[in-house]
Amino acid sequence: MAAVLRIPTVLRPAMGGESVIAVEGSTVGEVLLKLTTTYPAIKGQLLNEDGTLHRFLNVYVNDDDVRYLGGVEASITNNDEITLLPAVAGGVW
Amino acid sequence: MPRYESVLDLIGNTPVVDVSALSPKPNVAILAKLEGHNPAGSVKDRVALSLIEAAEEDGRLKPGVPGQTLIEPSSGNTGIALAMVCRLRGYHLKVVLPTNVSPERRQLLLAFGAEIIDSPGSEGSNGAVRLAQSLSEANPSWVFLYQYANPANPLIHYKTTGPEILADVPEITHFVAGLGTSGTLMGVGRFLKEHRPEVQIWAVEPPSGEMVDGLRSLDDGYVPPIFTDNDGEHLLDRKVIVRPRESIEWTRRLTDVGLFVGLSSGAAMAGAVKCAATIDDAESATIVTIIADDGWKYLSTGAWSDDLDDVVERAKTTIYF
Numbered sequence: 001m002a003a004v005l006r007i008p009t010v011l012r013p014a015m016g017g018e019s020v021i022a023v024e025g026s027t028v029g030e031v032l033l034k035l036t037t038t039y040p041a042i043k044g045q046l047l048n049e050d051g052t053l054h055r056f057l058n059v060y061v062n063d064d065d066v067r068y069l070g071g072v073e074a075s076i077t078n079n080d081e082i083t084l085l086p087a088v089a090g091g092v093w
Numbered sequence: 094m095p096r097y098e099s100v101l102d103l104i105g106n107t108p109v110v111d112v113s114a115l116s117p118k119p120n121v122a123i124l125a126k127l128e129g130h131n132p133a134g135s136v137k138d139r140v141a142l143s144l145i146e147a148a149e150e151d152g153r154l155k156p157g158v159p160g161q162t163l164i165e166p167s168s169g170n171t172g173i174a175l176a177m178v179c180r181l182r183g184y185h186l187k188v189v190l191p192t193n194v195s196p197e198r199r200q201l202l203l204a205f206g207a208e209i210i211d212s213p214g215s216e217g218s219n220g221a222v223r224l225a226q227s228l229s230e231a232n233p234s235w236v237f238l239y240q241y242a243n244p245a246n247p248l249i250h251y252k253t254t255g256p257e258i259l260a261d262v263p264e265i266t267h268f269v270a271g272l273g274t275s276g277t278l279m280g281v282g283r284f285l286k287e288h289r290p291e292v293q294i295w296a297v298e299p300p301s302g303e304m305v306d307g308l309r310s311l312d313d314g315y316v317p318p319i320f321t322d323n324d325g326e327h328l329l330d331r332k333v334i335v336r337p338r339e340s341i342e343w344t345r346r347l348t349d350v351g352l353f354v355g356l357s358s359g360a361a362m363a364g365a366v367k368c369a370a371t372i373d374d375a376e377s378a379t380i381v382t383i384i385a386d387d388g389w390k391y392l393s394t395g396a397w398s399d400d401l402d403d404v405v406e407r408a409k410t411t412i413y414f
Contacts, residue, residue: 010310045311056314058298063367065298065332083334085300087314089218089241 001026003080005035010086014041023082028059029072031082046084047072056087101181103132104142105253109261109381112350115362121369122379124262125362126254129354129387133177133205134170136254136385140276141174143249144238145182153236156182163236164189164229166212166221169198170386171240171274176205187235189225191217193411197390214410219315241274242318250280254383259288262381269295269365270383271357272320272332277383279323286328296332297364299340299357333367335360337408341396344388348397355386356396356408 005023007015015021016039025031032046032053046054051072053059059066060083066074076082097103107130113122128136148154154161164187165175172188179186186207190199193214202209210228212221222241229237240246258265258281268285270277275296282294319325343366344359352358365382372378388397394411396404 010313054311055316056311060334063334063336065296065334067326068329068331083300085334086311087316089222089315089317 001076001078001080003031003076003078003082005031006081006083008084008086011042011045011084014045015039025076027072027076028061028066028074028082031076032059032072058085058087059083060085099181100132101142101178104138105131106257107131109258110350110352112347112352112362114350115346115366116369117366118369118372118374120374120377121372122377123362123365123369124379124381125352125358125384126258126261126381127352127384129384131174133174134201134386134390135174135355136277136383137170137174138177139249139253140171140240140246140274141178143245144240144243145175145178145184147243147245147248148236148238154182154184159183161185161236162187162232162234163238164210164225164232165238165240166190166218166225167240168218168221169194169201169390172207173198173201173205175238176202176207179207180205187228189221189228191221195391195411196393201390219313222315240276242322244319244322246274246276247280247283247319247323250277251284252280255281255284255288258381259285262379264379265289265292265381266378267293267295267365267368267380268382269297269361269368269380271361271364271385272296272298273357275317275320275323275325279319279325279328282328283323293330293368294328295364295368296329297335297361298332299360300334300336331368333364335363335367338401338405339363341401341404341408344396347384352384353388353397354384355388355391356394358384358386361385 003023005021023031036043107128109124109126112125116123131138162185166189176186188207189210189212191214192211212224285292340360343363344356361382365380
């Protein structure tokens with residue numbers, strides 16, 4: 001499945017400086033694992049050693065937090081938009 | 094009308110109003126609980142009084158003893174509510190406030206006699222929390238109530254907001270609210286799940302993390318201890334992101350039903366509408382959402398009068414939640 005991935009500012013230096021890239025995968029976990037292979041500098045920033053999501057990483061598929069859609073098992077369909085955001089306190093937009 | 098001994102007695106028992114005219118589906122009712130009716134103007138009045146009363150009960154604060162100082166990080170509403178309660182109780186309050194909050198919030202803090210300690214706006218609430226923590230460690234005589242970790246925060250919602258909602262809207266099927274400290278969602282959510290396990294609890298979040306410049310890595314992130322302590326990941330059924338444009342659009346749409354509310358309430362309403370859109374046409378549902386405060390503190394943002402694109406752009410550097 002081909003999807004679009006939005007990269008937060010904090011991860012861009014380690015991911016070629018891009019803010020949006022095209023990704024492929026059938027689940028969130030698959031997409032994130034591929035990213036850590038392509039960009040070794042972010043290893044440990046996306047997934048824990050047991051394959052679960054990093055505590056301070058929020059992953060949204062089309063605005064839905066994947067922790068409530070099955071976590072790394074959440075499925076990706078064609079043209080989905082995946083957004084990575086760091087977890088922070090309170091509300092700055 | 095009843096007569097009250099103290100302004101503090103006016104906290105809670107806020108009204109609920111039907112805003113289903115804005116629902117995208119005729120089979121889904123949306124009801125808004127108007128927390129702006131609290132005396133200092135927001136849902137945080139409940140929390141502020143609860144935090145202070147808990148500190149008085151455990152002896153960290155001593156009513157009537159002069160010279161007691163509190164410190165708290167806040168992007169506004171908790172600070173304002175604490176300032177009001179502290180003014181009545183005679184405590185001195187220092188609020189660690191990011192520099193990029195709307196000026197009305199700053200004015201209200203000063204009106205109630207609070208002292209403002211600036212934290213870098215680019216670091217958002219994360220920066221305010223960190224600065225308050227370090228100042229508290231350096232000044233152990235100051236009382237740090239720490240709304241993000243204090244169980245008195247979700248507890249007051251468990252004891253008051255949740256029961257009020259169930260009493261006023263017994264047919265509730267979904268509860269939608271902004272995440273923030275997570276106190277409202279954890280307290281109301283736990284109460285509703287205990288009494289109506291079938292009720293779905295939805296959290297709404299702005300895309301905060303994108304705009305915090307101070308983050309060096311994801312390890313600088315933050316999850317409120319209240320969220321972890323209450324097993325928020327299992328309590329919530331769903332969490333959706335609401336972007337600045339949607340929040341402002343829905344803040345404006347709410348005026349169609351006569352509600353002039355703060356921008357986080359526009360975000361909550363946007364979340365309620367997203368929730369409504371997931372309901373099957375053959376089912377009926379009743380969504381309750383929280384209107385955290387009124388719009389007065391945000392007039393300077395031009396949210397209702399300026400060009401939408403300009404407001405959205407400004408929203409990226411201003412704390413509205």
